[in-house]
Amino acid sequence: MKFARFEGTRDAYGATLAKLGHEDPRIVALTADLAGSTKTSLFAKEHPSRFFNMGVAEADMMGVAAGFAMSGFRPFASTFAVFATGKAWEQVRQVIAYPKVPVRIVATHAGLTVGEDGASHQMLEDLTLMRVLPHMTVIVPADAIEAAAVTRFAASHDEGPVYVRLSREKFPIVLDEGYAFELGKSPILAAGTDVSIVACGVMVSAALQARELLGRDGISAEVVNASSVKPLDRETILASAKKTRAVVTAEEHQVAGGLGSAVCELLAEERPTPVVRVGMQDEFGQSGSADVLLAHYGLDAHGLVAAAKRVLAR
Amino acid sequence: MEIEALKRKANALRGDVLRMVTLADSGHPGGALGMADVLTVLFYRFLRHDPLRPDWPERDRFLLSNGHACPILYAILADRGYFPKEELWLLRKLGALLQGHPSTAWEIPGVEVSSGSLGNGLSVALGMAMAARLDGRDSRIYCSISDAECQEGQPWEAATAAVHYGVDRLCAILDWNGCQIDGHTKTVMDVGDLAAKFRAFGWNVCEISGHDVDAIVSSFDAFLGAAGSGRPTFLACRNTLGKGVSFMEDEPKWHHGALSPDELARALSELGVVLPR
Ligand SMILES: Cc1ncc(C[n+]2csc(CCOP(=O)(O)OP(=O)(O)O)c2C)c(N)n1
Numbered sequence: 401m402k403f404a405r406f407e408g409t410r411d412a413y414g415a416t417l418a419k420l421g422h423e424d425p426r427i428v429a430l431t432a433d434l435a436g437s438t439k440t441s442l443f444a445k446e447h448p449s450r451f452f453n454m455g456v457a458e459a460d461m462m463g464v465a466a467g468f469a470m471s472g473f474r475p476f477a478s479t480f481a482v483f484a485t486g487k488a489w490e491q492v493r494q495v496i497a498y499p500k501v502p503v504r505i506v507a508t509h510a511g512l513t514v515g516e517d518g519a520s521h522q523m524l525e526d527l528t529l530m531r532v533l534p535h536m537t538v539i540v541p542a543d544a545i546e547a548a549a550v551t552r553f554a555a556s557h558d559e560g561p562v563y564v565r566l567s568r569e570k571f572p573i574v575l576d577e578g579y580a581f582e583l584g585k586s587p588i589l590a591a592g593t594d595v596s597i598v599a600c601g602v603m604v605s606a607a608l609q610a611r612e613l614l615g616r617d618g619i620s621a622e623v624v625n626a627s628s629v630k631p632l633d634r635e636t637i638l639a640s641a642k643k644t645r646a647v648v649t650a651e652e653h654q655v656a657g658g659l660g661s662a663v664c665e666l667l668a669e670e671r672p673t674p675v676v677r678v679g680m681q682d683e684f685g686q687s688g689s690a691d692v693l694l695a696h697y698g699l700d701a702h703g704l705v706a707a708a709k710r711v712l713a714r
Numbered sequence: 715m716e717i718e719a720l721k722r723k724a725n726a727l728r729g730d731v732l733r734m735v736t737l738a739d740s741g742h743p744g745g746a747l748g749m750a751d752v753l754t755v756l757f758y759r760f761l762r763h764d765p766l767r768p769d770w771p772e773r774d775r776f777l778l779s780n781g782h783a784c785p786i787l788y789a790i791l792a793d794r795g796y797f798p799k800e801e802l803w804l805l806r807k808l809g810a811l812l813q814g815h816p817s818t819a820w821e822i823p824g825v826e827v828s829s830g831s832l833g834n835g836l837s838v839a840l841g842m843a844m845a846a847r848l849d850g851r852d853s854r855i856y857c858s859i860s861d862a863e864c865q866e867g868q869p870w871e872a873a874t875a876a877v878h879y880g881v882d883r884l885c886a887i888l889d890w891n892g893c894q895i896d897g898h899t900k901t902v903m904d905v906g907d908l909a910a911k912f913r914a915f916g917w918n919v920c921e922i923s924g925h926d927v928d929a930i931v932s933s934f935d936a937f938l939g940a941a942g943s944g945r946p947t948f949l950a951c952r953n954t955l956g957k958g959v960s961f962m963e964d965e966p967k968w969h970h971g972a973l974s975p976d977e978l979a980r981a982l983s984e985l986g987v988v989l990p991r
Contacts, residue, residue: 433865433894433895433896433902434895434896435896436895436896437895441896453896453902453903454865455862455865455894455902456832456833456863456865456866456894456903457866457867459866459867482831483831487833516738516740516741516806516814517815518806518813518814518815519813519817519819519820520781520814520829521830521831684819686808686809686813686820687807687808687810687813687814688806688807688808688809689808693808
């Protein structure tokens with residue numbers, strides 16, 4: 401399967417946020433010396449008075465964003481995922497999640513696809529760190545179209561904090577232009593009967609490729625886009641597991657604590673089903689180009705095909 | 715090493731930095747070029763270390779808290795014999811020894827701490843200095859930090875504790891180049907007079923041009939002489955990002971980014987570095 405279009409989820413975020421800034425004067429954007437990298441620079445250009453570069457000070461940025469939200473603004477706070485959730489986890493927990501303050505934490509450069517900067521910058525634990533926080537919503541757009549839709553959703557979501565996970569690389573476009581994001585809904589992108597691949601982020605495109613490869617071997621795979629990691633779409637995932645009785649989870653993240661864990665928790669309690677989790681197997685990454693790293697760690701279509709065959713052999 | 719030799723060495727190392735980043739097609743050349751002089755003086759004249767025994771317990775330590783500047787550290791470590799120079803040309807490739815940011819997990823010989831996330835290093839250096847004192851070892855701990863790194867809170871926590879515990883075998887080296895990713899530090903987030911701030915925290919402060927090799931030598935001498943003073947030393951180096959290459963100097967965009975082959979050739983000729991064939 402060849403994809404025709406590639407676009408960065410962070411590019412879609414930046415462009416959408418700048419646009420939303422014209423519609424909603426209560427939106428403010430903050431970054432921590434990463435305006436260009438997070439694409440909040442686009443918002444800065446069009447709305448300079450509502451843009452705040454806080455310097456290399458992520459903890460401060462989160463606190464300031466909370467202050468804005470508590471004063472009736474709609475703050476978007478953006479930096480790399482490793483710093484948004486690692487450097488400032490305590491601030492996110494105490495002054496954002498616990499008091500249920502609607503700060504939109506939109507983090508870029510998540511996962512292995514950060515590439516050459518290496519393990520220090522490849523955030524592979526952020527879904528875990530954010531998912532365990534009560535009140536927190538966690539979303540991983542599959543492509544730029546979903547990233548734009550999620551940005552719009554986040555702007556209007558005043559009920560509590562949201563964590564959105566974006567990437568550095570340009571990812572294949574897998575959704576249609578008219579796609580509508582709905583929180584807690586995981587649309588089935590391609591139906592199948594033998595194995596369910598529940599994926600998020602760049603792994604959704606890999607799952608679609610794996611589905612095609614599996615089809616050549618007579619295996620029918622169903623692909624679920626689990627962009628809504630929290631809340632999870634329990635109904636869709638349970639129904640898919642009921643139908644196929646074999647599940648592969650796929651994420652650019654540690655297998656502990658992220659999407660794979662969330663799916664296992666659900667299935668263990670509601671419908672015990674064989675599962676193989678594709679992701680980082682309790683190790684840190686390393687430097688290398690994005691594609692080379694994904695293949696090296698088995699986070700690609702071939703890794704998913706192998707995982708599907710393993711779960712079906714059980 | 716004598717003054718003139720140190721200057722020549724620093725320039726040759728700048729050439730290595732630029733080749734590494736060009737071959738890797740990514741990385742952070744700007745800060746690395748700016749720190750070449752002070753780190754050359756440290757590694758070729760002051761640091762007590764043994765490249766054949768990187769884990770010699772009595773050694774002095776150098777920690778690069780502003781980990782992105784690692785090309786200059788790697789170039790120095792290779793030149794001092796910690797690993798073969800060929801490793802430099804594999805920087806940032808899958809399976810390579812030299813990671814995009816310094817890593818002890820990856821066991822890069824001579825690297826004392828994993829870094830890359832700004833703000834952490836000075837605390838670790840303080841811990842090492844306190845441990846050396848408790849052990850009765852005469853190790854000196856040197857730690858570089860960057861000016862934008864001082865926008866984080868943690869360096870100030872370490873700065874407070876180092877004075878509280880009277881740790882005088884700790885020397886922080888500030889890469890004060892006024893640049894960061896999004897622009898000049900003055901416009902992004904002004905950090906003010908860092909020398910005055912550290913002085914107010916109780917540190918011995920030397921403020922020098924980080925490209926004046928004589929001044930660097932006397933400042934390190936002063937640090938050695940401060941043994942027993944009960945105060946840590948802050949060596950505030952006024953550096954120029956991209957030092958030595960006219961089109962890179964004080965241009966924040968060269969914080970990171972690879973040079974084109976053409977730019978590399980121009981840069982090397984400005985530095986007077988001839989590529990070995
Ligand atoms: C905690 C943390 N936040 C953000 C970054 C991303 N980042 C890398 S270098 C840098 C700042 C660059 O300025 P400075 O450290 O002064 O280095 P220079 O450009 O002078 O080399 C930033 C924000 C980081 N590495 N760590």
